[in-house]
Amino acid sequence: MIEFRDVSQQYQAGKPIIRHLSLTVSQGEFVVLIGPSGCGKTTLLKMMNGLIKPDSGEIRIKGKELKAWDPITLKRNIGYVIQQVGLFPHLTIEKNIAYALDIQKVSETVKRERARELIKLVGLEEDYLPKYPKELSGGQKQRVGIARALAADPEIILMDEPLGAVDQINRGGLQDEIIRIYQTLNKTIVFVTHDIEEAIKLGTKIVVMNQGEIMEMGSRDAIVFHSKSHFADDFIGNKGFLSYLNIVKIAQVVCPFNGNSSEKKISLWVSADDPLIVGIRICLENGVNQIGVRDGAGQVVGAFDLGCLSRLKF
Known part of the structure; x- marks a missing residue:
């Protein structure tokens, strides 16, 4: 579904941010990118969406080289959720959700129906649809942001620390909603976080990064119990084990x-x-x-x- 082949990227000052990185995200995986600030997680996500072009190497989406994609077509295949949400304050929640469909000239009837369907999917009631973003809490806005990313039914969902600004109580509920949506829709999700417990809870594959490189990659069990990287061991540490005990039933x-x-x-x-x-x-x-x-x-x-x-x- 998404493939990085020996990809590198540098800042203008010449400092590398991604170093000869290779990664495959298969269809239907929930991949979580985790690592310290500045390790390249968000850069990698923006590369997947075509927002940043690599200096070298190749990125392929659905078997097609990224630079061969029409930018508009690519964005229709990829939903994007960010921490700041970015809802349009002058539009109702219904119109915010349906914004991507509006660009595609979809009929009003279809847009209304899709907005109703998605507002329920993210755990909110239909009576939120005529409201404006200023009337919603942070957690509610984030749910709407997820609904908007799903509106055009993309195959790939990219999430860049979407719950970073949500309080701890609502964060757990939103994590559960994301898992439910993933299991219901069978989308391919790539999720960036710095929260170890969140990574352990959400990912079917966890990628531990540091200084633009992949230090460890594998399932929840492999990362917590069978890591071969000293960095990943130190970074995940006891918190990963405690998170595991707090998640497994x-x-x-x-x-x-x-x-x-x-x-x-x-x-x-x-x-x-x-x-x-x-x-x-x-x-x-x-x-x-x-x-x-x-x-x-x-x-x-x-x-x-x-x-x-x-x-x-x-």
């Missing part, structure tokens, strides 16, 4: 009750949808070796103890 490690216990003897219970950290905390706080696990319907599905963690497939 107990359902993945449920064990049968052992020979010395049964569900009748269990007084402490968790949900299969709770994260691992909840089960670990309850065991440690109460000085017990085992707690029970129920599903969403309240049915007993098994037990959880620290030994169950060996069921994780790293």
Whole structure:
């Protein structure tokens, strides 16, 4: 879907920002770019959108070299979401969402229907459509920005720290919405963040960058437990492991009750949808070796103890 072949880019002063970088983003992947400020994450994203041209190397989108794309056609295939959102203050939310369709001369009926569909998809009600951006909170504006990026039904969505200005409480909810949208629409997403927990939570592939180079790349499990890069180990560190425990569900490690216990003897219970950290905390706080696990319907599905963690497939 997106391919970088030995791409390099320098600032005007001659300082390299991207160094001989090669990367493939396959169709349907959720790729998260993470690394310290100035490592080249946003530059890489802008290259994908044709906003910055590389000094050397080749970028291909859907098998076609980037410079061979018509700029307007390229932008129709790529949705772009930024931290500042960039909603037009003089347009209603409906018109903001439908802006890309307006440029394409789509009928008013289709634009209205698409706006209604997308406002629900991002977790807002239709009564937001006649409002103006100044009437929305930061989190609501960011949801509208995501809806606008989806309006023309692009195959690729680029997100440049879209939740960086959102408070921590709303941030978690928006992350869940982005995951739901990704799973519902099966888009290819490239997401830039400096937040380790956000990267661990969202990415099907995580790319750790430093000084314009890829230091480590792989799945959540590979990055947290099998990193071969000292830089990635130091950068992800314990926070990556704690994030992992806060994201992976107990359902993945449920064990049968052992020979010395049964569900009748269990007084402490968790949900299969709770994260691992909840089960670990309850065991440690109460000085017990085992707690029970129920599903969403309240049915007993098994037990959880620290030994169950060996069921994780790293």
